[in-house]
Every structure is written in C-alpha cells, then in structure tokens.
Amino acid sequence: NIEQDLAGQHWVITAGPTMEAIDPVRYISNHSSGKMGYALASSALKRGAAVTLISGPVQCIPPKGVNLISIKSADEMLAACEQAMEKQADVFIGAAAVADFKMKIATDQKMKKKSDSDEIQLTLIKNPDIIATLVQHNRSKIIVGFAAETQNVIEYAKGKLERKGLDIIIANDVSRSDIGFNQDENQVTVITKEKTWEPAKAAKSELANQLVNFIHEHTQTN
Ligand code: C5P
Secondary structure, three states: OOOOOOOOOEEEEEOOEEEEEEEEOOEEEOOOOOHHHHHHHHHHHHHEEEEEEEEEOOOOOOOOOOOOHHHHHHHHHHHHHHHOOOOOOOEEEEOOOOOOOEEEOOOOOOOOOOOOOOOOOOOOOOOHHHHHHHOOOOOOOEEEEEEEEOOOHHHHHHHHHHHHOEEEEEEEEEOOOOOOOOEEEEOOOEEEOOOEEEHHHHHHHHHHHHHHHHHHHHHHHO
C-alpha cells in the first residue's frame, strides 16, 4: 500500500506536444511522446492527489482516475490550464513541449500549391508562454518546469528558472539518444534556487516517483 500523503491536493500537469494548425489538414508540432508527463500524473495519483492532466495529442494511455483534458494548440492548453486552476492548485508541472510558434493566420481552407513558384512563406508568431503566464497569475502554490536542452544544460535551465519565475526546473539533455524524447528512460538534473540534485538515470515511471517525492518535499519546506 502506498501512503496517501497527497490526499486533498490538486496537481495539474501538462504533457505531450502542442499541434499548431497551418490549415485544416496540416500542422506544426514536435516529437514529444508525453511519457514523462503521464508518468508524473500516475505517480501523483497513486499517492492520493487529484490530478488534472492537460495533454496534447499522444499515444499514451491515461492513468486510471486522472482528469484528462485533451487539447491541440498552445492557446487551447493555456485556456485549459487557467480553467483547471481557477481555484489555486497545489502543484503545477509543465512537462509539455509547447510549440514556440504558431501561424500568424491559420487559413480555414487547404492551402493550394502555386504552379508558378517553388517557394512558400509561412509567417509565424510566438505562442504564449504558458508556464510564465501561470506564474504571473499565481495559479499554483508550486510551479515546476522542464528544460530540454542540447548544450549548456544546467546554465540554460537556471536561466529559465529565473526568467519564468519557477520554483523548480527539471533539465534534461535531449542531444543524448538514450534518454529524453520518446525514450522509456530519462536522466535529469533538478534545480531550485537553493540546490541542484541529480538522480540516477532510470525508467520514466521510477524517475517520476522520485520527482513527485522531491516536489512534495519542496512544498513542505517552502
Ligand atoms: O520551451 P522552453 O525551454 O522555454 O520550456 C521550458 C518550460 O516552459 C517547460 O516546462 C515548458 O512546458 C514551458 N513552456 C510553456 N509555454 C511555452 C514554452 C514553454 O509553458 N510557450
């Protein structure tokens, strides 16, 4: 039996990629599998938390008892987050790989090939920064972000922790093919204002348990 030490708490977790429409049949997205976010949701649920999982399109099976909200775009993800945390949540974890850009104007008809040109130009604009917005709106007591980096992992992650006003950032090196995107294992560095912690490389499910532990302890001491 697992101790129900998160009973009474509401955890909100984002997972997976976002999908930004170019036109009704095409989109911009990324390779996020959603595995880490779903594993975190499963761990928090097992310890008794009420969990809202706001997910982009993925192949993962939602854990039993989760409140799953499926979205596509970053705008939809932000709206779902704000709604889920109308009453302040205890913990928010942004494990989603939010697309940085969306179409300035998504066309409502399929774009046609132009026979007179080999080039096409799409104008993209920045998506809202979901996690930074939630920090500004004070939607959760503790806000945890992820930082997928290919170089200067710790330094860049620390920058994001500060810039976005997060409590905890979980950094991983996505240039390594054995961990991260679409892999079942992950190795991360957990960074707060006070400390840095590097748990051993582990299955995402096992790592999720350790991360939920760390986050819960952080809520007790801050
Ligand atoms: O993409 P970036 O490295 O800035 O992501 C860091 C953190 O910010 C992640 O937790 C991610 O889910 C979140 N993020 C977000 N909205 C964005 C971009 C990133 O919430 N538009």
